[in-house]
Every structure is written in C-alpha cells, then in structure tokens.
Amino acid sequence: MSLGPYAPFIVTSYVLVTAVVLFLILWITFDYRRQMHRLHELEASGIVRRSGRSAADTR
Amino acid sequence: MTLTTTLTDLANPTRFLSLTARVLPWLTAATAILLAIGLYQSAMAPDDYQQGATVKIMFIHVPNAWLAMFVWGVMSVAALGTLVWRHPLADVAAKAAAPIGAAFTFLALVTGSLWGRPMWGTYWEWDARLTSVLILFLMYLGLMALWRAVEDPSRAARAAAVLTLVGALNLPIIKFSVDWWNTLHQPASVFRMGGPTLDRAFLIPLLVMAVAFSLLFVTLHLAAMRNEILRRRVRSLQMMQASRKAA
Numbered sequence A: 001m002s003l004g005p006y007a008p009f010i011v012t013s014y015v016l017v018t019a020v021v022l023f024l025i026l027w028i029t030f031d032y033r034r035q036m037h038r039l040h041e042l043e044a045s046g047i048v049r050r051s052g053r054s055a056a057d058t059r
Numbered sequence B: 001m002t003l004t005t006t007l008t009d010l011a012n013p014t015r016f017l018s019l020t021a022r023v024l025p026w027l028t029a030a031t032a033i034l035l036a037i038g039l040y041q042s043a044m045a046p047d048d049y050q051q052g053a054t055v056k057i058m059f060i061h062v063p064n065a066w067l068a069m070f071v072w073g074v075m076s077v078a079a080l081g082t083l084v085w086r087h088p089l090a091d092v093a094a095k096a097a098a099p100i101g102a103a104f105t106f107l108a109l110v111t112g113s114l115w116g117r118p119m120w121g122t123y124w125e126w127d128a129r130l131t132s133v134l135i136l137f138l139m140y141l142g143l144m145a146l147w148r149a150v151e152d153p154s155r156a157a158r159a160a161a162v163l164t165l166v167g168a169l170n171l172p173i174i175k176f177s178v179d180w181w182n183t184l185h186q187p188a189s190v191f192r193m194g195g196p197t198l199d200r201a202f203l204i205p206l207l208v209m210a211v212a213f214s215l216l217f218v219t220l221h222l223a224a225m226r227n228e229i230l231r232r233r234v235r236s237l238q239m240m241q242a243s244r245k246a247a
Helices: A004-044 B003-010 B013-044 B053-085 B090-120 B128-149 B153-167 B170-180 B200-246
Strands: none
Touching (some): A004 B053, B013 B053, B013 B200, B053 B153, B090 B128
C-alpha cells in the first residue's frame, strides 16, 4: 500500500485520531478507578448511604 | 415494555449502573471488531482519481464530523430532559457527553485541516463550514467550563441545558452552510437528496467506520455516565461526612 506524496498528512491524521481515542479511553478508565477508590475510602471510614447499600455496588 | 417504562426504569441510577455493567463488555467488543474491519477496509480502499491516497483521511474525518454534531444533538435531547421532564439522568448524560463531543469536534477540525492542505493548498480558511464547526468546538469548551465553574450540579445542569439548546441552533447552520454560502468545503456527498455521490468502494468503508465510531461514542458515553453517577455519590457521601464532623 503506497500512500504517495501526501503520506505524512494521512499518517498524521490516523496517529492523531488513535492518540485522542486512546486518551479518552484511558481518561474514562482512570476516572472510574478514582471514583471507586474514593467511595471505598468513604465507606471504610463509616460513611454509608441512607439506603445502607454500598455506593460502590454497580451490579 | 414501552419506551416510557424503559425510561422510567433507567431514571433509577442504580438500575442504570446495573444495565451499564452488563452492556459495556459487549459494546466494547462490538466497537473493537467494527473498528478493525473499518480500518482494514479503509487501508484497502483504492486511491481516488483526483485526490489520490488522501481520500483515506475521509474515513476518519467524516465520522468525527458527523459525531461532533450528533453528540450535540444528544446533549440537546438531554437538555430537554433536564428542563422539561426533569429526568434524573438527563444532566448526567449531557455532562458525560460534552468532553467526548469536544474530542470528536477537535479531530474533525484537525483531520479536515490535514486533508485541506494537500487538496486546497491551505490548512484553514474562514469559510462558513469550517468556522461554524470551530464555533461548535468553542461551545463544547464553554459548556465544560460552565460545569466546572458551578459547584451545585443541579444549578449547573439548568444553566448548561439552556446554553445547549441555544447552541443547537448552530447544528442546521453547520449542515446547510455548504448550501447557503459559497464555501471551500465540498457540499454533502452522502446524506443528500438523490442519494450518495460516493462510489461503493469508498462508501462502504466510510459507513462501516461511521457505525464503528458511533458505537465507540455509545460505549464511552455509557462509561462516562457511570463515572458521573459515582462522582455524585462521592459528593453526597463527602457532604454527609462534613455534616457529621460539624455536628
């Protein structure tokens, strides 16, 4: 597959899209872990929801 | 089960989290498979007789451009949900969608610019299509800043919903800018009266990539909504902790 004289423009476009999509995936994954960590910390310190159910229970 | 019953059930954040936990692995797998197929088809697509290999940029530029507008449309429906129906998850949906929509808009602008340089001879032109998409990007950033600036989520939700609905006026301007004004950007070649003007060799990879990116959005959006619900639970538990300390 030859990309011709404009290969840098094509490759840069695909690399950029890959980088931004990967950034979004990682950001959302780490955000999920951070929120779960905070919830576990709060519950471990004795703070629970009025319903008594674990706030970290997502099932 | 009617749509109303489904929406009522999903108004319960716990039920929504349970549904998300079940659906996300399947959505992730479907997105990965479709992206792999779309990328393979994009790589194998022939060169265009005028644009050469740069036509491959279309397979990522166009889905991102469509999603830039679609995500704002989703946020507009969510804004109505906040203001009219007061659906508990409506502002969660809108807030979670904004950074993803901003990312798609950024990618549409940059890949368009990288496609424009070899084809038009310039990275940027202040024509109606490019400028209206840039305004959409700035509106996304403005909304994200608004959510960060207002501490109370319900107050922020109402202000953001109004701003979102006002911003929705930009969507028909973006769509029809190429018809209403003389622009450097080409007119619509897929969703147009009389059917697509693209050859099947380009249309099929483009549609596969569009579906793959749409699934990517749904997957990321559900995961971001789940995070936002958890963030609000953290906030309410922190407030309970603070009030206990004060008592």
